[in-house]
Amino acid sequence: MxxxxxxxxxxxxxxxxxxxxxxxxxxxxxxxxxxxxxxxxxxxxxxxxxxxxxxxxxxxxxxxxxxxxxxxxxxxxxxxxxxxxxxxxxxxxxxxxxxxxxxxxxxxxxxxxxxxxxxxxxxxNRRYLTQIRAFRELVHTAGIGEIGFVNADFFLGPHFGGFRDAMASPLILDMAIHTFDQARLITGQDPVSVYCHEFNPAGSWYAGNAAAVCLFEYDNGGVFCYRGSWCAEGSPTSWESQWRVNGSQGTAIWDGASPPFAEVAVPQQEPAFTRTFERIEADLSWQGKQxxxxxxxxxxxxxxxxxxxxxNCTDNIKSMAMVYGALQSAKEGRKIQLAELM
Structure with a gap:
């Protein structure tokens, strides 16, 4: 040993x-x-x-x-x-x-x-939770089809005090890497570009930009949309974000706190204006430590x-590139190809 x-x-x-x-x-x-x-x-x-x-x-x-x-x-x-x-x-x-x-x-x-x-x-650490492991499995096995649109909302209002209140980009630099890394875990895909707009909303107690909207593109044309704020008072999301993964045949949902589920289109004999869906519950059997x-x-x-x-660092650098690509995009006002950073 x-x-x-x-x-x-x-x-x-x-x-x-x-x-x-x-x-x-x-x-x-x-x-x-x-x-x-x-x-x-x-x-x-x-x-x-x-x-x-x-x-x-x-x-x-x-x-x-x-x-x-x-x-x-x-x-x-x-x-x-x-x-x-x-x-x-x-x-x-x-x-x-x-x-x-x-x-x-x-x-x-x-x-x-x-x-x-x-x-x-x-x-x-936010990769190692029973629900996120179940959500990843659901995305890949429930039959929602090819992933086309991934959405994560993160809205919280923590009053930390200290260094975060003085940072230029507290949300993206200190917190968003968790959500960005989770997106890579959930989808199994790495984005190729990002366009980001960060700003400081009314009522913010941060000196720097405490909110952001980021659009990451995948090489298959799919999009990951991140909306976040660290000065959002009222109706907070989970620290794990609220997730919606749209596929070609269905959608997987996780609010970051409750067990995930998916709704998958049921095959139909005749065309219909809207399809019917089968709800599939997540398997919460992952036994790892939290x-x-x-x-x-x-x-x-x-x-x-x-x-x-x-x-490992060889994988984690891809999540780092999402963070620094977003910051560069916000600063320069243009879409950033993440290969530029790698």
Whole structure:
């Protein structure tokens, strides 16, 4: 059995679920806790009763502890530096989203992971929910036909305070990658272009653009339409968005909270103005862990089996391209071919 010796980089609040997960596994040990503020790492060790080295330097932590796996739970601006250092020192890396803060850095990290034959996987916890797995299955097996029009609505009004309120593009840059990544999971397709209009609606408490409409095109002519706002007061959607996937023979629906269903056209002998439909309920039998722990399960299974995980950097960069393509489109006022970013 492979033994994972983990260096946890970043000991803020986000690291708790990662550490709790690792402590539940027999094949893992926390070999080092690292934070710019060593007292934060020491406090985390005391909180969970972890006996390990406490560091404020990534290189020293990895080399002295013998770590072979890094949890990167730092701020986004640090991801590229941490992942680069870890892979250069022979470690695989499991990191928080987003992979980096630019497409240039993302491409460089993907190249480095492939050169070093290392795994660099990104946390996309919203893929690992029973209902979204059921919805994906429904889209592909219920008989709705060829996907032509995918719609996701995301309308919430969280009053975070702090850095999000000051960001230039809080919705697209901080949150939309979840929905964009979910669209790729659900459809099994990657868009080829995007046109985006982002804006800041009346009543917004954000300094930057807190709302956006994005039109992504697929190579078969299909469209994914994303409508979102982070300053929408009243009648909120789920954090998972409200989904409608129209196919050539039916439609699949998921409101992000209730079990998904589909309505599929029933074959008819005679032409009719409107067709009748059969309702098909989703199969909710997926037994994986939910959220962060589900994603971590997949990451560790992939490492143990010698394969690339579902959210490996080579795949996740496609979700990153949707984010940065949308931002570029909004800035330049034109349709962006996503191949330009890849």
């Amino acid at each position: 492979t033994k994972f010796h983990i260096a946890v980089i970043g000991c803020g609040g986000m690291s708790k679920s990662w550490i709790e997960y690792a402590l539940q596994r027999e094949d893992t040990e926390i070999a080092a806790l690292v934070d710019l503020r060593k007292e934060s790492a020491a406090a985390m060790a005391e909180r969970y009763g972890i006996q390990c080295g406490i560091y404020d330097d990534v290189r020293q932590a990895i080399t002295e502890s013998g770590a072979n796996l890094v949890f990167d739970v730092t701020i986004p601006e640090s991801h590229a530096a941490v992942a680069t250092m870890a892979m250069e020192l022979g470690c695989d890396v499991l990191g928080e989203k987003p992979m980096t803060v630019s497409m240039a850095e993302a491409r460089r990290l993907v190249d480095l992971a492939e050169q070093k034959n290392r795994t660099y996987a990104i946390m996309q 959220g962060h722990h589900g994603c971590l399960d997949e990451m560790f299974a992939a490492l143990s089996e010698g394969r690339k995980p579902e959210t």
